[in-house]
Amino acid sequence: MRPGRRLPRHPQPYADELLTSWLIRLAAANGHRLPSLAFHLFGDRSVWSADPDRVFNADNRERLIQATGVPGETVDRMLLNRFEGRLSDRLVGSASPWLLVLSKLGYHGTRRSHLYCPACLADAVSPDDVSPHLSIFWRLAFMTSCPRHGTLLRDACPHCGAIFAPALNDLGPGRDWRRNRHLLFAWCHQCGRDLRVETPPASGEERAFQGRLLGALEHGVMSWSNLGDVPALEGFEVMRQLLNLLFLAGPQHLVSASVPGPEAYPEGSYRMLRDFDLPGRRALLRQLDFLTLDWPTRVLDVARRSQLTRKPMVAHLQQIPLWYDTVADQLHQGNGHRRLLKPLVAHLDLAGIEHWRDHALSAEERRRWAILWHYAQEPNKQAVATRLGVRWALVSRTVATYNAGGPAALQDPRVGRANPGKRLLTxxxxxxxxxxxxxxxxxxxxxxxxxxxxxxxxxxxxxxxxxxxxxxxxLRSPEKQARTALKGEYMPIGGSHIRPPVTEES
Ligand SMILES: [Zn+2]
Ligand SMILES: [Zn+2]
CATH class of the missing domain: 1.10.10 (Arc Repressor Mutant, subunit A)
Incomplete structure (x- = not known):
């Protein structure tokens, strides 16, 4: 058959359905084996050897729309790509730590596969034409329980331990989907037995934590203890970074005193959440929940007691959200020096600093003097950074420059000036x-x-x-200098959380 031909029967996709799930149902409804359906639709049997939920090219998308009449946006909704920009920066073409791998047709490996809810597959056996289907959320590594049933998910056959791999349930010899339609996803490809064996309920904490992450995918913001809402992508990136902390021996040891960690670790030195087995992922997610509660008290306590420096706190982040940066900044620098309480060298008294600040010739210079003015009264870099809404690094650099070089070192060389303190010529x-x-x-x-x-x-x-x-x-007269100087403009420095200084004019 030519690719793209209309299929006689095409059951409608469900709102949370995964593309492979719908393709399997299409095959069953039309009496095709999976490779033959792929050939019928796409002219290519090899679609199943890739991961069509994650990588589905535009031509195949078009053919599927022609063959079934479903709108393009319905097809897009069934692709994992729909989480892009919230769960990860990019999901297509790069493996996301949050996505579980797909067990492929003809691939009888032992690699972990995606999840299923026995109760959901049992529910679906109803007289009112609801077919069983696979939920797109069953491919997310942070899922441990069913939001509908509140019970734990499975990822393997409860009888023989084979991975859950519904694409392996093809119309093999002696197997007839037309007789066993209700078992479409619910029998084991290895032992042939029913997979719908009940699971116990998940704990309230576990369900609440998962609900937070699901809410972030839905709404684009993640609720964060003591912070309110943060952008979903920042939340997931920081969670990923905190998971990497939990993979370190020191923090893992400390956290596991309160919340037990995974019993088994996957092979290899580079670990991701998705590489752990389901009990291991549950343990890590409970630890992550523990670590992010009462933010940032617990994470700082664990980091300090493990003598972590700032570096491992931010090592896996390409862009560090400011709200997380200010937490990482409270740890020691890599060289072991404390970052706080380095006194200002007494080049000037407070009135002298005010004088220089009021005669600054650029906004940048004025900001440096404002930093020193605050720091002179409270030598705490973090406090000054927070009060002025600037990065910690700027406070640190400004103090170090001033301590080493005195007032002149803070002048902006690009701006002509009359030195208000000292003039070269009379x-x-x-x-x-x-x-x-x-x-x-x-x-x-x-x-x-x-x-x-x-x-x-x-x-x-x-x-x-x-x-x-x-x-x-x-520029001799102070009036002229004051008119020339840029006043009170605090330019953002690579961040959006900039506030004007609170006590600048006091
Ligand atoms: Zn369920
Ligand atoms: Zn089995």
Whole structure:
């Protein structure tokens, strides 16, 4: 048959149905074996050897729409891709730690497969034309219980332990789907027995935690203890990072004193949640729930007692959300020094700092002085960063620069200025210089020589340019300086959580 031909019978997909589930039901309804359905639809039997829920090309999508008449958005809803941007940055073409692998046709491996709810498959055996189907949520690594039934999910045959792999239930010899339609997904491909063996209920905590993550997929924001809502993608990324902490011996040991960890670890050194067996994933998710409660008290306690530095706290994050960054910042730097309470060197008193701040010539410079002004009164980098809504690193850099180089080190070299504290030339020398510049052509180096001869100090190139443009003279009066300076503008530095300083004008 030619690809793309309309199928005589096409049961409608359910709202939470997975594409492979619907393809299996299409095959059963039309009496095809799975490879023959794939050939009928796509002209290619090999679709089953890939993971069509995750990788489904545009041509096949088009053929499926033609053959069944379902709208394109219905097909898209059945693909794992629908979680992209919330669960992971990219889901197509790269393995996500949150997605379980698909057991493929002809692949009788022991690799963990996706999940099923025995009660859901049993429910589906109803007279009112509801066929059993596989839920798209059964491919998510954080699922442990059924949201409908509240009972635990399974991922293997309760009789022989074979992985749950419904695509292996093809119309083999002696097997007839037309007689056993209600068992479409519910019998074991290995021992042939019924998979719908009851499971016990999940705990309330376990269901609530899973509900948080499912809610994030649905609404795009994840509720986070003590923070309110955070963007879903940031929430999942931080969860992934915290899971990596739980894979470290120190934190795992500490957390398992309160919540037991996994009993068995998967092979290999690079671990992801999806590589653990179902009991192992349940244990890790309970630990993750424990770690994120009363944020960030527990995670900081565990990190400090395991003597973790900032680095392993952020190692797996490509972009560090600011709300998580401020937590990681409270840990020691990699070199073991404490990050807090380094006093300001007494180059100036508080009034001196205010004077420099009020005469700053750019917003950036003004911000540096504001940082010092706050830090002089409370030498706590984290507190100052939080109060001004700037990154910790900026506070740290500003304090270090000032301590080492004094007030001049904080000047913005791109901005011409009159140094309000110390001037290179006296007013009468400046008059002489203006006369010289008006009457004699001089190069910058000659000008530098002249200034050095008058003042005894070699001026910086920027100072020479400043004098040449006569800006020092124009900027003499404090009123003019104040008018020239950019006032109170706090530019975002790569973050969106910027607030104006609270006590800037006090
Ligand atoms: Zn269920
Ligand atoms: Zn079995």
């Amino acid at each position: 007013p009468s020398q400046e008059e002489d210089l203006r006369a010289l510049l008006l009457t004699t052509p001089v190069s910058n180096s000659e000008l530098a020589d002249w200034i050095e001869a008058q003042s005894g100090r070699r001026p910086a190139d920027s100072t020479v340019r400043m004098y040449r443009q006569d800006r020092a003279v124009h």
